Amino acid sequence: MSPGMRTAGLAVLGIVIPSTMVVVWMGRAEREMKAASDATADVALASASEDDYCSPRLKTVLRRVAGACGLIDGAGRGCKPGDAKNVAALSGDDFNTLFVPLAHRASIVQFDAEQVDLDERGKSLVESAWSEQRGASFFFVVARASPDGNAAFNQKLSQQRAESVLNHLDQRFQDPDLRGSVGLLWLGEEYAQLDEKFCEWRRSREEDCTTKDINRSAFVAWIDCQI
Amino acid sequence: MHDPLHDPMELDDDELPPQFRKRRRSGGVGGGGGRTWLWVTAAAALFGAIFSGVSTADFISHLDRQVHSIHCSFIPGAGAQIGESGCRTVMMSPYSSLFRDSMWGGLPISLLAFAVFSYLVYRAVDLALSDDVTKRHTMFLVAATILPVFMSLIYGYISSSIIGTICKLCAGIYICSAVLLLGAIMAHRAAPDGGHWPMGGTYARWFGEGVAYVAVLTVLYIALSPVSEKSLEGCGTLVSTEDKSNILIPLGKGGGAEAIAVLDPLCPACKGFDNRLEASGLGKELDLDAVLFPLDSDCNWMVKESLHPGACFVSQAMLCDKDAAPKILAWAFENQEELLAAAKDDPNAVKKRLKDTFPSVASCVGTARAKNKVNKSLRWAVKNALPVLTPQLFVNGKRVCDEDTDLGLEFTVSKMLEGRR
Numbered sequence: 001m002s003p004g005m006r007t008a009g010l011a012v013l014g015i016v017i018p019s020t021m022v023v024v025w026m027g028r029a030e031r032e033m034k035a036a037s038d039a040t041a042d043v044a045l046a047s048a049s050e051d052d053y054c055s056p057r058l059k060t061v062l063r064r065v066a067g068a069c070g071l072i073d074g075a076g077r078g079c080k081p082g083d084a085k086n087v088a089a090l091s092g093d094d095f096n097t098l099f100v101p102l103a104h105r106a107s108i109v110q111f112d113a114e115q116v117d118l119d120e121r122g123k124s125l126v127e128s129a130w131s132e133q134r135g136a137s138f139f140f141v142v143a144r145a146s147p148d149g150n151a152a153f154n155q156k157l158s159q160q161r162a163e164s165v166l167n168h169l170d171q172r173f174q175d176p177d178l179r180g181s182v183g184l185l186w187l188g189e190e191y192a193q194l195d196e197k198f199c200e201w202r203r204s205r206e207e208d209c210t211t212k213d214i215n216r217s218a219f220v221a222w223i224d225c226q227i
Numbered sequence: 228m229h230d231p232l233h234d235p236m237e238l239d240d241d242e243l244p245p246q247f248r249k250r251r252r253s254g255g256v257g258g259g260g261g262r263t264w265l266w267v268t269a270a271a272a273l274f275g276a277i278f279s280g281v282s283t284a285d286f287i288s289h290l291d292r293q294v295h296s297i298h299c300s301f302i303p304g305a306g307a308q309i310g311e312s313g314c315r316t317v318m319m320s321p322y323s324s325l326f327r328d329s330m331w332g333g334l335p336i337s338l339l340a341f342a343v344f345s346y347l348v349y350r351a352v353d354l355a356l357s358d359d360v361t362k363r364h365t366m367f368l369v370a371a372t373i374l375p376v377f378m379s380l381i382y383g384y385i386s387s388s389i390i391g392t393i394c395k396l397c398a399g400i401y402i403c404s405a406v407l408l409l410g411a412i413m414a415h416r417a418a419p420d421g422g423h424w425p426m427g428g429t430y431a432r433w434f435g436e437g438v439a440y441v442a443v444l445t446v447l448y449i450a451l452s453p454v455s456e457k458s459l460e461g462c463g464t465l466v467s468t469e470d471k472s473n474i475l476i477p478l479g480k481g482g483g484a485e486a487i488a489v490l491d492p493l494c495p496a497c498k499g500f501d502n503r504l505e506a507s508g509l510g511k512e513l514d515l516d517a518v519l520f521p522l523d524s525d526c527n528w529m530v531k532e533s534l535h536p537g538a539c540f541v542s543q544a545m546l547c548d549k550d551a552a553p554k555i556l557a558w559a560f561e562n563q564e565e566l567l568a569a570a571k572d573d574p575n576a577v578k579k580r581l582k583d584t585f586p587s588v589a590s591c592v593g594t595a596r597a598k599n600k601v602n603k604s605l606r607w608a609v610k611n612a613l614p615v616l617t618p619q620l621f622v623n624g625k626r627v628c629d630e631d632t633d634l635g636l637e638f639t640v641s642k643m644l645e646g647r648r
């Protein structure tokens with residue numbers, strides 16, 4: 001082979017080999033790009049949480065209560081005992097039982113007899129509960145009164161206790177979403193009174209409590225259900 | 228009679244003048260040490276071609292917009308790994324390719340190296356097989372091998388000083404370049420003096436061949452580069468950019484298009500993304516805000532376990548003092564590995580570090596108010612049904628596809644901005 005031919009042969013070989021490799025690599029990349037599925041299709045989308053305790057029954061009650069209490073469709077704010085009883089369509093005990101799975105999310109803010117102002121520990125507990133929203137969509141404030149005094153007074157008392165919680169949250173966090181997230185129920189002494197077992201839940205006072213003490217309260221909890 | 232315009236190396240025996248016939252019979256430069264050094268040069272060029280070829284193959288494999296393993300070893304073709312490595316960092320940096328805003332991923336430097344080394348293999352082998360090689364021939368080889376050495380010096384500096392990591396494949400190329408130059412110099416020293424025929428034409432032709440090698444591979448690459456319409460269309464839009472809760476954090480006002488980056492301050496991919504965005508110069512064309520989306524189950528209910536423990540605290544700090552947020556973010560990126568390691572042992576370690584380093588947030592981090600702010604930031608993502616991943620970039624409300632946030636970032640964002648210019 002003449003030197004000229006050898007040089008030409010080497011020159012061609014020297015460019016054909018890398019060119020072929022590039023062509024093969026590019027072809028493979030193009031085929032794989034076309035074959036690849038949409039990468040984000042397998043990625044979960046950000047969403048509000050839906051916990052295991054969100055049974056159809058609980059969600060039905062929550063939906064009714066939320067609707068009646070102004071959280072859905074901008075209806076009027078707050079539910080009176082009669083409203084709550086009607087919309088929940090449950091006995092008081094059944095209503096309370098529905099909230100038992102929320103033990104880890106709920107807090108009970110206690111009030112002095114005939115008082116509606118939050119004490120320091122009550123404020124702190126409300127703030128702590130509010131800040132633990134995580135993926136929950138609705139914050140329920142269910143205020144009660146002990147059976148002391150007349151029913152009308154107690155209804156008013158429980159309403160003011162619920163509003164006291166709402167106002168504190170409003171002042172403390174100035175959260176634009178607050179009004180659309182908080183559902184207020186005031187049950188007075190007439191509906192779904194708590195029994196002593198609820199004294200074992202997280203509450204604002206460490207002292208021993210009685211049935212009367214635990215019902216001079218506002219039960220606050222984020223609900224991790226999409227209703 | 229010998230044609231003085233023709234290089235005797237390229238003539239057949241019967242065309243050679245007598246003095247060259249004698250030298251050819253005795254082996255010329257090719258005999259003894261000179262030929263050996265030419266083979267050494269050829270071998271170094273071959274290894275350089277293999278290293279740069281593997282690097283090019285890795286780069287091209289990413290043109291399908293997916294995540295692939297990258298070879299990162301001093302043994303060419305070995306050490307493929309999917310996770311972070313010096314080679315991945317270097318490849319994803321804007322220094323790994325040219326013309327990134329004109330084509331997806333740009334033209335890889337390794338492809339140019341592949342062409343140059345391939346050419347040098349051919350040139351060195353051709354000289355090693357020739358019998359009439361003189362210093363006038365080897366001089367060209369020395370000059371040609373200076374190019375990869377020069378480029379190695381530049382990229383070695385960029386790699387160590389700017390990118391801050393060394394890629395083993397690149398180091399292999401640097402070593403091959405050095406051996407290449409050494410072999411060429413030694414071959415040149417061993418070569419006999421040349422004659423007096425003019426070499427201008429030969430040098431020009433050889434140089435032209437080298438340019439042709441580079442041009443052929445470049446044209447092939449550009450012509451065959453896959454194009455995805457999806458990259459230009461984006462991957463979704465924001466439902467609402469409303470910020471009632473004041474959780475958007477301004478990261479830079481370039482006076483350009485409105486852009487929102489969804490970030491986790493302790494996510495390594497976000498750190499890489501931030502570096503790429505800064506190095507690309509695109510930041511100057513964007514009014515960039517950040518939405519914090521810590522992938523830490525301490526505050527983020529959308530992840531089952533903490534991918535980046537401590538990220539909730541850093542996010543709280545950034546939302547506590549939005550003026551200091553860019554500094555806090557830069558600090559978190561800079562100390563990311565250390566913070567993640569500390570948080571794995573003690574989740575409150577990051578909180579303590581934050582309070583020590585940024586006194587302005589000391590009374591805020593960990594409070595109900597700070598937690599509430601982070602929650603609002605996460606709920607902004609919920610409202611827009613964003614994928615649970617970071618980083619994400621939105622330009623004028625249009626989401627840059629995830630696969631376009633690394634190699635294709637400059638191209639994709641530039642195209643998205645084109646309509647605005």
